[in-house]
Amino acid sequence: MEVKYYSKPNCELCTEGLSLLKIVLEDVPFSLNMINIEEDDEAHERYMFMIPVVEVDGEIIQYGRLDYVTLFEALNND
Secondary structure (H helix, E strand, O other): OEEEEEEOOOOHHHHHHHHHHHHHHHHOOOEEEEEEHHHOHHHHHHHOOOOOEEEEOOEEEEEOOOOHHHHHHHHHOO
16 A cells, blocks of 8 residues: 655654654555655645645545544555
8 A cells, every 4th residue: 555645844743744654654564655745736736734644545544733543544444
């Protein structure tokens, strides 16, 4: 399963979210595709007020302040 992680540099929530995703990765196998919205115009327009954003198969799993339980349950069910 591929998880897309939309974020940008110098974003505290993004750094926290990435750390949390790495903890989830220890329990649920997935590949992580990190996308810097500052390098992708379409992603920037779509997610600039939502980052960080976790997406799987085109569906947003969670955004903003991420939590382990929500991510684990969403990623463990696929």
